[in-house]
Amino acid sequence: MASAKPVVIYPPDEEGGRRVRIDSQVAGRAYSVRDVVAFCQEAGLQGWDEMDVVRSALIEWRGGGPDVWTR
Template identity: 60%
Template sequence: MASDRPVVVYPPDEDGGRRVRIRGEIFGRAYSLTDVAEFLRRAGVEEANDVYVRRSGLIEWRGGGFEVWEH
């Protein structure tokens, strides 16, 4: 399933990690909002922090929203 948003956070796996894809590239597994923010900073979004991640319309959350980190 393709997304029209540049950032996709996939459902949690059995360890609670969520794959993060930015502009078609997998950046890694996040275990918290802070991890997602760090991936965004590495991708060039300097203002990314936990609040930014919660409010951003650029992120598609699959398998639950930003508050879901358990499988």
């Protein structure tokens, strides 16, 4: 994945959303791994799927991994 960019997923907020930052730009709030996939694809990480998001070393999960969506 030559076009890979660093991705940071922040801890869940009180509504269960997690802020997503890709390559130092805030992409939005995700409510599931599927949302993170959509943000990654919009940022040019074409071909990424849920398994790529869960396993990628490019993604830094803060406040819990991909299975944590509540505070």
